[in-house]
Amino acid sequence: MKKIISSGVAVAALLVAAPAFAADLQQPYPTKAPVIAPAPVFSWTGFYIGANAGYGWGSGEGQADVLGLNPDGFIGGGQIGYNIQLDNNIVLGVEADIQGSSLKDTAFGVEQKMDYFGTVRARVGYAFDHIMPYVTGGWAWGHNEVTNDLTGSSANGTLSGWTVGGGVEYAFTNNWTVKAEYLYMDLGEDYYDSIGADSGLTASVVRAGINYKF
Template sequence: MNRTLLLGAAALLASTGAYAADLPYPTKAPAAAIAVIPPFSWTGFYLGGNAGYSWGESKATDVLFYDSTGGVYTPEPGFYAGNDVKFGGLDGWIAGGQLGYNYQFENNWVVGVEADFQWTGAEDSLDFYATTSGPYYQAKADLEWFGTVRARLGYAFDRLLVYGTGGFAYGQVKTSASVSGLDGGIPDPFTTTSGSDTTIGTGWTVGGGLEYALTDNWILRAEYLYVDLGKSDVTTYLAGTPGSYITSEADLTTNVVRAAISYKF
């Protein structure tokens, strides 16, 4: 009997072991795949638009006023001694567009080149008496448009770019003037003559800014530029009095603050 029980138990164990051997061994579940987002690259061409505000000053030096006989009016001390005429502030809005190219190195430094063109509403005017007895002058300056071609150097913190920039600047300045004789110390409109002149100045610009990539294509920017359009000789011929004109050397500088949006290709 005991022998029979032992034999039965042995047979049961053998069959159980064979069944267990046929069962699959448990395996560890594969690790879930982790998505790797590549860092943003600033390399590529871009195109966009901008708008902002500019403020600066226009100064005319070596101003000479010629009448129809060739005589020269010279401002007296206390009026505009030294023949210098300085406008108070050449302020106004700006709007335009920009295009450029950036290249980002593996160490996150970014180099690029950019060109922009701006229309402006910056203008200023003044009036004064050349001498205590006249004549009476009115003058106005308008910065009609300007553009720049600049190199850029910056450092990228992923989607944030901090940069400096500088290069060539050019722009069109329109000056106008009128001259009136005095009648009892009051400007006489019947003797008023006027004229205007347009000149394109060239110079330099320097500045810097911040850019942030909202997406892989759309980029926002905040920027400051200082623009010096150099000096240019201006001659304004006055209509109504043949032979009368004003000569000066114009000097214009302006500060620009603007916001921009660009599309990166």
């Protein structure tokens, strides 16, 4: 009789323990947490195209300087360029731009006006991730017109010189960047029949721009 009772108790214990044991078998084995790939590091390498707008002011050279002509006005245009970022975060690039301009001034019946200009420049910057300060310099040119209201004559020509400056650019997405820039331009001098003398222009430009990087 005792054996029967003992056997019954053992069977009951097994019946109680079986569901818990089955539940343990169903528990998943410990696994490693999934590896999360790090966010890609931004690179300035690539072609870009964009637009800009700003303000310019300058000083006449040659006869324009004698007359006290100091053209100023608004500018706006577009730019295209290419950057390559090196392993040490130095960024090398080249950029060309063309600008419409309202820079002009009048004195003693003579008007000097630059209605468009452009530059082709090298750029050297340093990438702090999405922020890049840079220096720039190269060739500059501008279409200059000198009008003599006293004689009713006008002459125009393309001045050619150099430019140097700097700025800072910020990438707010992987494709879109904004920049602020300063340029100093010395466009040299040329002879104008309208005043019978050489005339030229030096100018400073400040502008803000936006670029799309491919």
